[in-house]
Amino acid sequence: MKVAVLFSGGKDSSYVIQWCIDQSYTIKALVSIFSMRPDSYMFHVPNIGLTRLQAEATGFIHIVRYSSGIKEEEVKDLEAAVRPLDIDGIVSGAVASEYQRSRVALVSDKLGLRSINPLWHMDSLVYLKDIINRNFNIIFTGVYALGFNENWLGRRLDDAALKELVELNKNYGVDLSGEGGEYETLVLDAPFFKRMIKIIKSEIIWEKDSGYLDIKHAELMEKGKNL
Structure with a gap:
């Protein structure tokens, strides 16, 4: 197809x-x-x-x-x-x-x-565990719900972050997959990427209880090199 x-x-x-x-x-x-x-x-x-x-x-x-x-x-x-x-x-x-x-x-x-729509109504926890296990390099670029702070911006979505998302879901009702607009992400590397992305310059923009990572410059680099 x-x-x-x-x-x-x-x-x-x-x-x-x-x-x-x-x-x-x-x-x-x-x-x-x-x-x-x-x-x-x-x-x-x-x-x-x-x-x-x-x-x-x-x-x-x-x-x-x-x-x-x-x-x-x-x-x-x-x-x-x-x-x-x-x-x-x-x-x-x-x-x-x-x-x-x-x-x-x-x-x-x-x-x-x-x-x-492969993800339609897929269990969010199952989905996030799978994408982490597949070694996607995903960072949080925006957080817009109670429970988040600016330390989440630029943070990688990994097992530790997922554990905290589960707690945010319990305490604040944050949707695990961010489908309610609670957070945004950016993929820096994936199994099908031939090269990966390195962020060169970025700025955290934070107002009251939400904010985003403004990426001003990024470049491609060969996989396997230190970020």
């Missing part, structure tokens, strides 16, 4: 790339939508520009389309991005967002394509 993968650079869209590889799908392109609004309804915004570097690390074709970020207009932007592609389906990393899943399905139906 020939597919396009909606790619934000975070853990979910990166995990489904690996899933496609495991299924022997042909990935024709990674598709990233750059929203002009920070509060996009459909698409990931923080550090979205780094998808260019990540796509280069994977070797897959990368398609970028800019969007006004206006509600429902974003759906038209997605349709315009995938319409020219020779594909059978669109793969997304939706976990529990019915809004996102239904809009991708709408575009897929209109274009006669399959809408494929």
Whole structure:
């Protein structure tokens, strides 16, 4: 099956790339939508520009389309991005967002394509344990819920972090996978990356009880070298 993968650079869209590889799908392109609004309804915004570097690390074709970020207009932007592609389906990393899943399905139906959501309603703890065990290098780039502090920014998602996420879930109701917007992530390395990403310069932006990691400069480097 020939597919396009909606790619934000975070853990979910990166995990489904690996899933496609495991299924022997042909990935024709990674598709990233750059929203002009920070509060996009459909698409990931923080550090979205780094998808260019990540796509280069994977070797897959990368398609970028800019969007006004206006509600429902974003759906038209997605349709315009995938319409020219020779594909059978669109793969997304939706976990529990019915809004996102239904809009991708709408575009897929209109274009006669399959809408494929490998993570849909997957157990979050099982999912996170799997992505950690597969040696994805994932860092937290935004935290927006009670219980988090600025020490989470730039921190790797590993077994220790997962244990703390479980506690945050118990104490504050934080969704383990961050599907409620509690946190954002960035993938620096994955099994299918040919090179990995090194952050050269970044700044923590923190206001009251939330913040994000503003990555100002990053580069590709060969795997196996010390960060």
